[in-house]
Amino acid sequence: MSTRLAVVSTYPSTPCGIATFSAALVTHLAAAGADVGVVRLVDAPEDGAPPVVHQWVAGDPSGARSAAAVLDGYDVVVLQHEYGIYPGPDGQDVLDLMARVRVPVVTVLHTVLTRPSANQHRVLAGLVARSAALVTMTSTARDRLVEGWGVDPARVVVVPHGAEDNRAPGGGVQRLPERPATVLTWGLLSEGKGIEWALLGLAELRRRTPLPTYLVVGQTHPRVLERDGEAYRDRLVALTRDLDLTESVRFDGRYLSGTELRAVVRSADVVLLPYDSSEQVTSGVLTEAVAAGRPVVSTRFPHAVELLSGGAGLLVPRRDPAAIADALERVLTVDGVAGEMAATAQRLADAMLWPAVARQYLGLADGVRHPALPAAV
Structure with missing residues (x-):
């Protein structure tokens, strides 16, 4: 039986780098055999279609509670974190969500600040405390968590950002001599x-x-x-x-x-x-x-x-x-x-290509779902 994953994030058609990231990740997780649903962060309700299974509307007092109820129907939650995408000052309403979700959460940290404000520190500390595992996309971010935030190194996995295969046939850089670079x-x-x-x-x-x-x-x-x-x-x-x-x-x-x-x-x-x-x-x-x-x-x-x-x-x-x-x-x-x-x-x-990155996320999800087994990352 395939792992059922829920991704919490902004999502297209929102013009946002994290939305684009999540859409690519979801596509390749599904291609690798996962059953994936998206809880999408929106400013106002919009028409939705699969893989979006729920919309968390900014300003809805019951937003975090409703989203958590949906997420608990999955095996593992993959939560994208950036301070600006969740409701509340510094996106602090994500902590309400984390307090309610009962299934394991893998939190993907798109930003790890060296000089956060007091509230930014509180938000990230809360995410760290309640996450089964943390993903950074660079060793620099991982080192910041371990050295600056005291996070157990075993809880932090570096997974590259992910990219489509956009290499030109034959590789290299070729330019026609008649046009400027x-x-x-x-x-x-x-x-x-x-x-x-x-x-x-x-x-x-x-x-x-x-x-x-x-x-x-x-x-x-x-x-x-x-x-x-x-x-x-x-x-x-x-x-x-x-x-x-x-x-x-x-x-x-x-x-x-x-x-x-x-x-x-x-x-x-x-x-x-x-x-x-x-x-x-x-x-x-x-x-x-x-x-x-x-x-x-x-x-x-x-x-x-x-x-x-x-x-x-x-x-x-x-x-x-x-x-x-x-x-x-x-x-x-x-x-x-x-x-x-x-x-x-x-x-x-x-x-760095998405199929390899998606396999790492699936291995990590299996690891937090069955903690007695090593994550295949």
């Missing part, structure tokens, strides 16, 4: 993405070599749009104009996913992640870029340091346009550099 940044747009530093870096690069096309793909984050409108994007467009980069920079405000996004990623000669954060321990964009065999230039956030240090990309300081220009110049103009990075990324890809 393409540098790509994608994802939901918000302060902290560091696009302004990339634009300033391009202005510096222009003094040295013909400019690539810089493609910035993604809609403004819905929460940011509610609060600030398109203020950040408007500033970026204005900066592009002030730097006289309008011929080289393209903003595509669509939320791309699936086949369309994979095609855009494959077409990139370099993926640029100029993020401001020094805390980010999980990046789906980074994972997808490496799994597609694309050379990466990234600021030194923890996931990037861990994944790129072996040669799949170049690391640069945060908020340093000159360093971004240096790195792009090296990848785009020095013979063999892009090819070596792509080859290293190709070697990393197999362990």
Whole structure:
């Protein structure tokens, strides 16, 4: 009899990285033989269809209780955690859910902060205490839990983020000589993405070599749009104009996913992640870029340091346009550099693909369901 798994998360059509992550995980868990249902977090009730079996509506006083009643019909719960996706300050209502669920819970931690607020600390401590097992996607996040939060190392498993197989036939980076190189940044747009530093870096690069096309793909984050409108994007467009980069920079405000996004990623000669954060321990964009065999230039956030240090990309300081220009110049103009990075990324890809990741989750679920047996991870 197959394991019955319930996933608690945002879920498409919500434009959210965790929703996209959960949809891919659910698809591949089902392909591996699991019976999977989704308890979906929503701001307002929506039409639902399988695998969504229940909607937890923000603001519903009975939301956590109703969700827990559904979850207890499954063998194991796989709960995605990010502070911003659950109701209440810092998503604290997730603790009400955890207090009510009686089946084992595997909590997937998308963020592990080194300097949480008091309430953020309380929320994560509560999740740690009530979870049968914890998943991080990097060793950095695992170390933070073990060293900073005193979590038993045996309770924390590192499982890669997961990515579709988007490697181009034949591998490597190939560009038609008649077109400029393409540098790509994608994802939901918000302060902290560091696009302004990339634009300033391009202005510096222009003094040295013909400019690539810089493609910035993604809609403004819905929460940011509610609060600030398109203020950040408007500033970026204005900066592009002030730097006289309008011929080289393209903003595509669509939320791309699936086949369309994979095609855009494959077409990139370099993926640029100029993020401001020094805390980010999980990046789906980074994972997808490496799994597609694309050379990466990234600021030194923890996931990037861990994944790129072996040669799949170049690391640069945060908020340093000159360093971004240096790195792009090296990848785009020095013979063999892009090819070596792509080859290293190709070697990393197999362990990051969704079928392998789904098998690890199934093994972990079996382990918490039958604790006398070792988890096959």
